[in-house]
Amino acid sequence: MTDAPPPLPTAGPATVARLAPGTVSPVRLAALRTGAVLARVEAGLVALTGPGAVSAAQGLLTNDVEKPGDGAFVYGALLTPKGMIVVDAWTSRLGSTVSFTVPAEGRERALAIFTRSVPPRLARLADRTAELAVYRLAGPNALAVAEAAGLPVPPGPGRVLPAPGGTSEVARATEGAPFTLQLAVPVAETEVVAARLAAAGAVSGDGATLELARILAGWPRLGAEVDDKTIPQEVRYDELGGVSYTKGCYTGQETVSRLHFRGHTNRYLRGLLFDAEPPAAPADGWSSVTHLDRDVGRVTSLAWVPESGVAGGGRWIGLAVIRREVGPGVMVRAAGRDARVVDLPFAVPFVGPA
Numbered sequence: 001m002t003d004a005p006p007p008l009p010t011a012g013p014a015t016v017a018r019l020a021p022g023t024v025s026p027v028r029l030a031a032l033r034t035g036a037v038l039a040r041v042e043a044g045l046v047a048l049t050g051p052g053a054v055s056a057a058q059g060l061l062t063n064d065v066e067k068p069g070d071g072a073f074v075y076g077a078l079l080t081p082k083g084m085i086v087v088d089a090w091t092s093r094l095g096s097t098v099s100f101t102v103p104a105e106g107r108e109r110a111l112a113i114f115t116r117s118v119p120p121r122l123a124r125l126a127d128r129t130a131e132l133a134v135y136r137l138a139g140p141n142a143l144a145v146a147e148a149a150g151l152p153v154p155p156g157p158g159r160v161l162p163a164p165g166g167t168s169e170v171a172r173a174t175e176g177a178p179f180t181l182q183l184a185v186p187v188a189e190t191e192v193v194a195a196r197l198a199a200a201g202a203v204s205g206d207g208a209t210l211e212l213a214r215i216l217a218g219w220p221r222l223g224a225e226v227d228d229k230t231i232p233q234e235v236r237y238d239e240l241g242g243v244s245y246t247k248g249c250y251t252g253q254e255t256v257s258r259l260h261f262r263g264h265t266n267r268y269l270r271g272l273l274f275d276a277e278p279p280a281a282p283a284d285g286w287s288s289v290t291h292l293d294r295d296v297g298r299v300t301s302l303a304w305v306p307e308s309g310v311a312g313g314g315r316w317i318g319l320a321v322i323r324r325e326v327g328p329g330v331m332v333r334a335a336g337r338d339a340r341v342v343d344l345p346f347a348v349p350f351v352g353p354a
Contacts (some may be wrong), residue, residue: 014227016287016335019215019303021314023208029306032213033204033348035158036139036180039205043134044107045184046114047099052122057091057098060117062232064112064244065093072161073182075242077232078113083255085230088222092160092171092184098123099169101182103133103222117251132168133190135183137202138213141295142180146170148200153181174241176223176345178213200314203236208263215303215319216343220270225269225319226302232256234265234321236344265324271342272318272334282335289320289334295314297322297334305348317346 024032031037038232042219048056063076067350071215074345077085087106088277090098102110107129146153150159152171160171168184185193198204213219220226220235233256245260272289274282287299300319307313320334322341330341 028155081251287335
């Protein structure tokens, strides 16, 4: 009698992601809105290489890596057999290699899934996290800055190019993503690449800057919007282009497809625009959202967005997974404060009261 394989990992419990006032500097905020910000990402980079790499990825990822062909860069997730998100991933396809950029906290989960699900005869599994640093370039001038720095820029969204003599690859995110370009840079060359981009006009950013961009874009995060019971459609995967309904089978597809073709989720990711007067901070910690004295969901992310040119001015915004019937325009009580439910992504700048 052989031992049973270990159970598949899960996303685990979630907490509230929070960006307090002063976390993102005015210079970085301005660059995010009108220029370009470069920041290193705490991420894992796992690759499958070999004749079966594409088919193996196709059988695990919610999105399609076969149809877009070589040079594809797509967003998706790896699921449990019951359709719950284990880890999300930006996935690039170059030749016989499929690479998965995952949140740092999801790296071990991704490795466990690939080790369990992909036979070595089909594809070799490599953890490249220690050898490659992941940078992201965000802002409306990101493409111009990259071109000025001499980097190869993919011809359109959702594409990736190899970059000789420096970065391993340059990938261009799909429309609506919280960043424009992703660079996989050999660790030994990070300073050189960062200096080239800075000389071309990129403002040095940090994780908090990209986190603000994520919240503004309404993009879900592992450990905040995504917990161990989250189904892709609950956190906007349809709107983000993170699920294909025309590809073949993949792990967890039955649940995802059934929801798409026969029903809908009971909860959904929405934005929260907090009352501007007074600008009191929402309460810390895990917080419920209530409407008409009924619990309708949970706050998942909070951020203070400064007002340009106004000292101390700004507004709290947030993300929340709430009951579907509590739609845009409804006033709720969230994290101890009044807020209006809004569509995502956020429209900025914010004008007038909530």
